Amino acid sequence: MSEGELRAVTFRNVTHDYxxxxxxxxxxxxxxxxxxxxxxxxxxxxxxxxxxxTSGFLDPTxxxxxxxxxxxxxxPPFRRNTSMVFQDYALFPHRTVAQNVAFGLxxxxxxxxxxxxxxxxMLDMLGLAGLGERRIGxxxxxxxxxxxxxxxxxxxxxxxxxxxxxxxxxxxxxxxMQVELKxxxxxxxxxxxxxxxxxxEALAMSDRIAVMNKGRLMQYGTPHEIYRRPSSRFVADFxxxxxxxxxxxxxxxxxxxxxxxxGASSFTAAPSGADPASGADAILVIRPENLALAEPPVPQxxxxxxxxxxxxxxxxxxxxxxxxxxxxxxxxxxxPGGRLPAIGDRIDLKWKAxxxxxxxxx
Amino acid sequence: MLLRRRHGTASRDKxxxxxxxxVLLFQTVFFVAPIGILFVYSFWRMQDFRLITxxxxxxxxxxxxxxxxxxxxxxxxxxxxxxxxxxxxxxxPIAYFISKKAGRWKVAxxxxxxxxxxxxxxxRAYAWKLLLGERGVINTGLVSTGxxxxxxxYLLYSPFATAIGLIYGFLPFMVMPIYTSLEKVKDxxxxxxxxxxxxxxxxxxxxxxxxxxxxxxxxxxxxxxFALGEYVIPAMLGGGKDLLxxxxxxxxxxxxxxxxxxxxxxxxxxxxxxxxxAAVLRWxxxxxxx
Numbered sequence: 001m002s003e004g005e006l007r008a009v010t011f012r013n014v015t016h017d018y019x020x021x022x023x024x025x026x027x028x029x030x031x032x033x034x035x036x037x038x039x040x041x042x043x044x045x046x047x048x049x050x051x052x053x054t055s056g057f058l059d060p061t062x063x064x065x066x067x068x069x070x071x072x073x074x075x076p077p078f079r080r081n082t083s084m085v086f087q088d089y090a091l092f093p094h095r096t097v098a099q100n101v102a103f104g105l106x107x108x109x110x111x112x113x114x115x116x117x118x119x120x121x122m123l124d125m126l127g128l129a130g131l132g133e134r135r136i137g138x139x140x141x142x143x144x145x146x147x148x149x150x151x152x153x154x155x156x157x158x159x160x161x162x163x164x165x166x167x168x169x170x171x172x173x174x175x176x177m178q179v180e181l182k183x184x185x186x187x188x189x190x191x192x193x194x195x196x197x198x199x200x201e202a203l204a205m206s207d208r209i210a211v212m213n214k215g216r217l218m219q220y221g222t223p224h225e226i227y228r229r230p231s232s233r234f235v236a237d238f239x240x241x242x243x244x245x246x247x248x249x250x251x252x253x254x255x256x257x258x259x260x261x262x263g264a265s266s267f268t269a270a271p272s273g274a275d276p277a278s279g280a281d282a283i284l285v286i287r288p289e290n291l292a293l294a295e296p297p298v299p300q301x302x303x304x305x306x307x308x309x310x311x312x313x314x315x316x317x318x319x320x321x322x323x324x325x326x327x328x329x330x331x332x333x334x335x336p337g338g339r340l341p342a343i344g345d346r347i348d349l350k351w352k353a354x355x356x357x358x359x360x361x362x
Numbered sequence: 363m364l365l366r367r368r369h370g371t372a373s374r375d376k377x378x379x380x381x382x383x384x385v386l387l388f389q390t391v392f393f394v395a396p397i398g399i400l401f402v403y404s405f406w407r408m409q410d411f412r413l414i415t416x417x418x419x420x421x422x423x424x425x426x427x428x429x430x431x432x433x434x435x436x437x438x439x440x441x442x443x444x445x446x447x448x449x450x451x452x453x454x455p456i457a458y459f460i461s462k463k464a465g466r467w468k469v470a471x472x473x474x475x476x477x478x479x480x481x482x483x484x485x486r487a488y489a490w491k492l493l494l495g496e497r498g499v500i501n502t503g504l505v506s507t508g509x510x511x512x513x514x515x516y517l518l519y520s521p522f523a524t525a526i527g528l529i530y531g532f533l534p535f536m537v538m539p540i541y542t543s544l545e546k547v548k549d550x551x552x553x554x555x556x557x558x559x560x561x562x563x564x565x566x567x568x569x570x571x572x573x574x575x576x577x578x579x580x581x582x583x584x585x586x587x588f589a590l591g592e593y594v595i596p597a598m599l600g601g602g603k604d605l606l607x608x609x610x611x612x613x614x615x616x617x618x619x620x621x622x623x624x625x626x627x628x629x630x631x632x633x634x635x636x637x638x639x640a641a642v643l644r645w646x647x648x649x650x651x652x
Contacts, residue, residue: 152557
């Protein structure tokens with residue numbers, strides 16, 4: 001088995017132009033077999049275009065798409081071993097639940113007995129047993145979602161493509177389905193390529209996340225990497241909440257990056273290997289949960305003075321916003337048991353050097 | 363008041379007739395009454411150019427014993443059936459193209475389908491005469507290019523010509539309802555079928571076509587009924603040899619001055635139309651169609 005066959009999907013320099021506008025710009029990454037990969041980005045970032053290119057409804061203007069090491073560019077959707085869960089589910093309204101699920105197997109010319117057996121098993125696994133004879137108009141949104149999933153999974157595609165499949169569900173059902181989708185995916189070991197604009201959903205479900213913006217792949221990595229080590233200001237800002245402090249790189253040492261912040265403040269951060277050059281503008285990124293109140297005596301490095309603006313009680317934690325020097329609004333999450341300042345107090349906020357991330361200003 | 367007390371129940375009182383009263387009145391005056399008169403007439407008869415107002419099945423017996431009428435009756439059914447089938451076969455791809463492939467030309471295409479209605483039927487029948495006649499465009503063209511030696515005589519004044527004229531005339535009645543049905547067929551359903559392994563032809567057969575049945579049925583009903591009763595086109599293109607029902611009716615009324623006889627044929631034609639509509643209504647739910 002060559003190395004390429006281990007990868008369910010390979011995108012090689014995929015570019016796509018829509019009426020002269022660039023929807024995808026030189027996107028390259030790989031999806032491993034059995035992996036749950038999420039394409040994450042704001043609307044119009046090209047994630048759905050990439051999904052449609054994978055399924056064959058669109059062909060890339062340039063670049064290549066490989067399924068298990070074989071190029072599929074130019075292969076029509078009905079000859080591709082991919083299967084899509086559509087945003088609106090696209091269930092056939094003139095057929096029953098069981099007939100919908102059976103459709104792909106029927107197109108493959110499978111024997112009716114075998115189809116019935118597999119459909120029953122699929123309905124069982126999805127908790128739809130007994131609903132097989134229902135009409136599509138007579139099932140709930142959550143059930144429709146499962147039927148769509150079953151209809152696509154039953155053909156055992158090389159990669160299952162999911163186009164914001166939870167978008168139409170209400171929040172509570174969505175959270176439930178997130179857990180269930182992930183469980184099903186792990187159980188059957190199928191490769192999922194999942195599109196969403198909801199970063200929480202992406203963080204909760206994915207093995208790896210491809211963050212996209214304006215047709216470009218911004219970062220590809222595990223949820224942990226994407227959250228803890230964003231490679232750009234966009235990723236830092238888009239994934240989770242981030243405090244962005246404009247700085248200038250003062251010195252690049254082998255063990256630390258020294259930065260000049262607003263006023264006379266000076267910070268250090270762990271070097272990442274892709275840091276901006278000395279003297280260049282940079283953004284220091286600190287997550288709200290990594291900021292803490294500094295008690296006197298206040299240390300010199302990695303602190304910033306601010307005035308408390310707002311306190312919001314969230315139950316387990318309190319969210320504070322404070323205005324720091326240079327008109328920077330900082331968000332701070334104060335955990336249970338933490339000391340609460342009053343609005344208008346002058347405070348000092350500290351953080352650990354390893355929790356600070358330095359990205360370029362762009 | 364008395365009537366209501368005798369038959370009315372509390373629930374029946376809730377059904378107020380008032381909102382649909384104008385429609386009912388209109389239908390009664392302009393549809394039910396004339397049909398009623400026609401119906402009554404069909405049981406009277408003419409004797410020595412005098413109307414005998416006695417109830418009898420005379421006209422219906424005459425019809426059943428008139429081979430020319432029987433022939434016209436079956437020819438009409440056959441022509442209407444052929445026209446309906448050909449229209450359906452032609453209209454589906456047209457409607458499919460307009461709905462799914464025309465893109466920004468959609469409105470232009472729809473207008474192009476409807477435009478023929480802006481000119482009179484008679485005018486369009488004359489246009490077909492120019493095309494189909496012995497010295498018409500088609501025959502002249504075929505002869506001058508040497509494909510045939512003598513003009514094809516059956517092109518005009520034949521059931522063939524009638525069928526062509528009817529197909530051309532009623533195609534929009536088939537295209538529009540199919541188009542309406544197709545507009546309700548989501549592209550994602552067709553995509554899903556393809557995604558699950560259905561070739562374009564298979565996807566059409568499995569998804570698009572079944573979902574178009576309501577439009578197809580409405581189109582077929584309209585086309586069949588119109589074709590069955592159409593007079594102008596058969597009269598102008600069909601020639602006098604092979605009569606259709608509508609021509610027979612006109613002959614009875616006009617030439618023979620036999621109003622009861624004409625009325626009887628009309629009643630039979632109407633009965634067929636009602637039977638077709640009733641059968642279709644049993645089969646498809648109208649709410650799904652409209």
